[in-house]
Amino acid sequence: MAKIGIYHPDVERGGGAEAVCLHMIDALCSVHDVTLLTASRPDFTTLDDHYMTNTRGTDVQLLGTIAEKLADGMSMYKIRHAVFARAVRKRSENYDGIISAFNELTVPGGALQYVHHPLYRCLSSPEEEKELFGCTRDIVAKKIAGLELGCGPMLTNSEWMASILESCWGIKPSVVYPPVKAGESAGKKWTERENGFVAVGRIAPDKRTGLAIDIVKQLNQKGNDLTLHLIGQPDGSEYALEVQNRAKELNFVEFHGEVSRDRLISLLNSVRYGLHTKKHEHFGMAVAEMVASGMIPFVPNSGGQVEIVGRETALTYSSPKEAINIIEEVIRSQARQEELLRSLPDPKSRYGPERFTTEIQSQVDTWLNTKTR
Template sequence: MWPTAFCCNSIAIYKASNSMESDAPRVAICQPYVIFGGRLQVILHMVEVLNDLGIVPDIVTLRLRFEPERIEAHYGRTYQMRFRQLAPNMRIIPDDTSILVFNSLLHRIGRDYDLLINSSNSLMPLPGNQHILHYIHFPRERRLADPSPDIHRPDFRYQPFSLRWLHRLAIQQVYRFRRLHPQHHFVFNSAFTAAALREMYGNVPADTHIVYPPVDFSDYESDNRDRQPAIVSVARFGPSKGQLEQIKLAARQPDVHFHLVGFAHNPAYVETCQAYIQSHGLKNVHLHLDAPFDEMIALMHQSKYFLHTMINEPFGLTAVQAIAAGCVPLVHDSGGQREVVPLPQLRYQSLDDVPAILETLEALPASDIDAMVRELQAHAHAHYDEAVFHQQIHDILLPILDELQGKTKTGA
């Protein structure tokens, strides 16, 4: 029942240290659902920046899909933060509806904070009189404007007049009332994402920033040059991530081993992948479901190539991780992957192109491959290293927090 679903359930995952100032601005990082993946990693790095500024943020969400203790176990770091669940018992509802419900709740919850860091990817219907820093992975408004309900599957369509088709039509009407607010600040995860928001709003404030999601290169670096001509892929299992298409590609490449690593977020899709492997007797495909971090790193260090199959990926954190680990990335020629992999010969238009690309790369001298990897790693270090992210977010947050503290001291 909705009336009993919406309550606050706070989980203090780690206590604040004594060094955290009691009069620091109250900050919440807001995301409708928190699951393991790239967005969680961005949130955790935001937490580290705030901790360095003496702030223990709340992570405000509708409900958690895992036990908070798993974070430290998976990433091997301790974070000063608290989880605040607004609807821990809420039934699963469509993403677009849950975002609108969550953002609506922030009108009430937002009063408890000086600054909201919004990671819902939507400006609707957030409070206009609240200081909000948006970290946008890809704007929901742009997804709803696309002919396909899934920008990662451009040919996909809902059946006309089906419940999903009608729901999307209704949500599109709600977003006709979208608008920008002067107290909102914008950070984008790529130039591709920034262009998508400008397409929807046109007059985006001038003080916007592109801050790429961070990677701790020390976690991934390896001197291993004696790698198997194998392919590793890392992504949460789901249709938009394209694992089934990778498996079908593997069926045409029986001499190449494919290691598919990812969270089993969609059990039905995982079963579909497993059924295809079994029915076709594929011995060269290995699923590493919910693999620990160390296992993922080991597979990256063993494999020569990394394959990413999502179309219109707004950024693509795993491709950066693979580059840091010394893999040669093969990515679709779209979205933010053009920024991550600036070498056009490593981007493909169709998965059908991949076997030919692999054949070309395998014919190159090892010195040419090493030079290619070094060039990609230098580019990645300059743009995606966690130290770069921390400094950029620090420089964006500091004037906002200083202004908020000034207002607090003057009683404004």
């Protein structure tokens, strides 16, 4: 049994990186002495209920007063992360190994890093920031963090992200897909499901939530009778307010906002189709949950989400017009629907939490063995 510190600045943010961190703690706490290195003390009971993990009783090491204040929000998030990274470095000698569940991290002897996306400037990433001072800020952040690329093994969330990271850093990470609860409860038979769509994710410009409304609206104008359920917390922007106002005006749209886990699963289990609109999704937890719930999801032809639908061209689109065309072809053919349902990858073996536990334990064992030689 090794003493392991797992770093994440804030596990209560509610995203995919937080899901990975909580499941990582769950996977390792039964075989190692695990401590969470973070900025503020989390409510593990609430988190376990949401992610269906078992992390209650996990030791927590706070990273200090400055780091805790920075966790409340800071526009220069790379500098914030660099300050956290520096705090982790100072504590690394207290552990047999440090795991970062939040992107690149360098500590003496090397950390095992789960990189969800390139944190620092990466010209080959489609999400590369175009800010004037981005390069300067990266240089400063790397210096504060003491970043040394290649110091410690790297994991990531999709083959697509692995190719981005390899292009950026010359390092090919191993892919360990995030944990997705597969088949939590029996979904309705296909013929009994609502003839409509569910879109899941923050209501925000980068999620392109309004595009989901546009697509379903145009499909209905062509003679289809389809509903759209929007699930997700508005980000507080004018864009989010505009989406909510549009939803109120359209009788085929139901805006749910943020919902409980049970309510989310209930909707995924009772509606036929999923509609995802974010480009360059690093992985796509929502899409994987749609597949696990027996839905047919349609996704942009970019990012890790393409892997989730088995690279099926009938389910991927590059433009709103193409989305409408491929969706209409599917929804008007029961034979095509049945064929696609059979062709989608098995979610339990590919994305299930048991699979994640096995893979993470194996990766950590291999890494610890190399450290003790």
